[in-house]
Amino acid sequence: MNEIFKKPLYPYRRSTDQDGIYQAHHPVVIIGAGPVGLCAAIDLAQRGIKILVIDENDKVSFGSRAICFAKRTLEICDRLGISDKLIAKGVQWNLGKVFFDDRQVYEFNLLSEDAHRQPAFINLQQYYLEVYLVERILELQNAGAKIDIRGETSLSEINQTSKSVQLGLDTPDGLYEITADWVIACDGANSPTRAMLGLDFAGRVFEDNFLIADVRMEADFPTERWFWFDPPFNKGKSALLHKQPDGVWRIDLQLGWNIDKKEEKKPKNVIPRLKAMLGEDVNFELEWVSIYTFECRRMEDFLHGRIIFAGDSAHQVSPFGARGANSGIQDVDNLCWKLAEVVCKRAPASLLQTYNIERVLGADENILNSTRSTEFITPKSGISRLFRDAVLELAENQTFARPLVNSGRLSLPIQYGVNRTFGPDNLDGPKVASPGSPCPDAIIAPETFLLESLSQGFTLLNINQVPKVHIIECGSTLTHLNVKASPDENTFLLKRYLGDQKMAIYLIRPDQHIAARWAKFDETAIRNSIRTSLGYNG
Amino acid sequence: MTRLNLDPNIKNADGFYARLLAAHEGLSKADSDSLNARLILILANHIGDLATLEEAISIAER
Structure with a gap:
């Protein structure tokens, strides 16, 4: 071990x-x-x-x-x-491939975004x-x-x-x-x-069991996420292969509902399943095996x-x-x-x-996303499987069907939108940086990223304007971050925070979410938004 | 003549798919088939143009 x-x-x-x-x-x-x-x-x-x-x-x-x-x-x-x-x-990985039966039907690329540190x-x-x-x-x-x-x-x-x-x-x-x-x-x-x-x-339990195995092996599979619907080695079910550090691979195999969990977990039953998937001649060592049922x-x-x-x-x-x-x-x-x-x-x-x-x-x-993915991966009715297989059949040659292929919608942060704690939105700026959104990262100076420059408390991001007012509201000190953005300087900052506006003021919460934004500095409005963020105006 | 749009065209693809399956929830095989038939006829009428429909049918036949 x-x-x-x-x-x-x-x-x-x-x-x-x-x-x-x-x-x-x-x-x-x-x-x-x-x-x-x-x-x-x-x-x-x-x-x-x-x-x-x-x-x-x-x-x-x-x-x-x-x-x-x-x-x-x-x-x-x-x-x-x-x-x-x-x-x-x-x-690090960004390529995901989806297979149906014995052929690849689709691939997606989660390219890192430009000017993001992570x-x-x-x-x-x-x-x-x-x-x-x-x-x-x-x-x-x-x-x-x-x-x-x-x-x-x-x-x-x-x-x-x-x-x-x-x-x-x-x-x-x-x-x-x-x-x-x-x-x-x-x-x-x-x-x-x-x-x-x-x-x-x-909530709800999905009537299916999945075998999760960590396997240590020297194999030349690429650093990609491979997902199979109905593969020859696990007929009528699904499989996933994903790489981890130290030559450890994660394998998920759908087993179905009526199985003996204790039996299925035994190496004498796990190993043949893995050999069918990886090939008879691949040497591997089991590091961890678990069987579980999905619940939402x-x-x-x-x-x-x-x-x-x-x-x-x-x-x-x-x-x-x-x-x-x-x-x-x-x-x-x-x-x-x-x-x-x-x-x-x-x-x-x-x-x-x-x-x-x-x-x-x-x-x-x-x-919601996880329930939809689970329904696509493990269709619970005949008609659901019929549509699922039709989508996969079409996806191989028809681009329109590909957005319907759902092997898991990978985690993205929620956009809360303007509500009782976020807002106002007084800037006709890009949607990606509207109140209620996590701050999109950007480069603000050579080798300096926006997110790493935010303070632990509230930050006022001042773009193309330099307000000189020191603000302490309800005991919280507001840190100013003054930056410049133009078509030749910090273009991603321009794209993500200004759009076609000339200047902007963003109030950013300690959790790097945008609380409110304005075209121009307005002390009263900013103080009021800090109080709202702190739960005083609720 | 309008060309059949084969580019991704549904804004919330997952939402549409979930709604489609919800319509079938709890139906017998016969009722599901008949729902599908009605749906195809409704969508075909929306398209209207026979050449476009012809193209869609031949892609589905492949």
Whole structure:
């Protein structure tokens, strides 16, 4: 077995909380040290908040699990200080090929966009992401950040009042209790927190099973995503082949509904299936095998008093489209600055309602896309299969049919649009940078990208104008970023932020989303939009 | 004569596809076939031009 799965990253150590006379109190407790919980810990710690993370385990998650990380996730990870490591280790890919029966019917290219610092996608085993996140936490701890990760510490009880949350924690040394102002439950699809609170998790299960295998092999398959509908080696079903670092390949094989999961997981049954796919003479070693059923579901509300759900604990999607971990990290991006403002008393607690509204929209979009992909990949009725096969037949020669081929719509961030927290939109500018959108990256000066130049708080992006007014609103200092754009200077900035306008002012939230925009600087309007973003005008 | 448009022409392709399948949801094979037949006739009438329809039929026959 890979050594990485055996090494304790945050071994259990007795905490002073276990020996105090009074219950210890923490401003924020995060349950679960997976990618979502660890990202949340870093984001909040970078904003000066004291954090306690608990996890029932003390190692990385077993198996590769989430392997595709999308551009928006990499942008968030850049803000959290780990994207360079992810990109150095990850496999970059942009070509996807779709096969039907024994022939290629379609291919797509997810070219990296010009003047974006991050690539469209990388493939990387989830355990590497977790290791890098823990390394980043150690780095922050060494620089004085107050982040405490407690391994082998599981939640045994949780209750809340309007004033605080009481948590019972179970450890190798027995139980102890703590209190917290806020709890973020990042404890996965089978969230114990959600179960203890008796909260809903409604949606639909797709009646099908998929075999997921990580295979270590030296093979000359190119660095591309290959998807098969109805291939000769898995008749009537689907298959996926995708490359990860270290010569590890991810293989997904659809198995159907009426199978014996325990039997199918045995190497003596897995290996012949893989040989049929890869060829008899290919040498490979099985690293991880799992069988699972797809489910698309979410909680009705992600916010329950002082307990906040993020990632798979709040919403679950089928994996085609890479919308699981990517959306969980976007939850963190949306939540943490808001929670930090609330904890620091610069915003009312009602600001957290906007997390619920925005990320429920995000989850619904992911569930919609993922449900449609699943229907195309595993048609649930005869007529659905008939149309699916007709689309694939036509796609080989007819370009019009290709947009209908759906082997997974790869994760893109949601555009929230103008609503009660985004706006106004007082610039006749490009749609890609309209309020409610994540900022598209651009080059703003030689070797300087826009996103890396934004502040941790609110930023005012001033294009072709230099306002000289220092603004502090509700305790938040607004950072000015003055840039120039013209047809011969910073053309992508021009294209993405000005269009045919001469100048612009963009108010950008701490999560790099565009709050509002104007043609000209207007202090009163800007102050008002900051208050709206902070939940004061709701 | 209008030429048959064989370029991608549906703005929200996934939305259309989902709507098409939703129309068939719960129908028997016979009812689905008859829904398809009605749909083809409605769309053919919208196209109108026989040469264009001829071209569409021959592509579907291939």
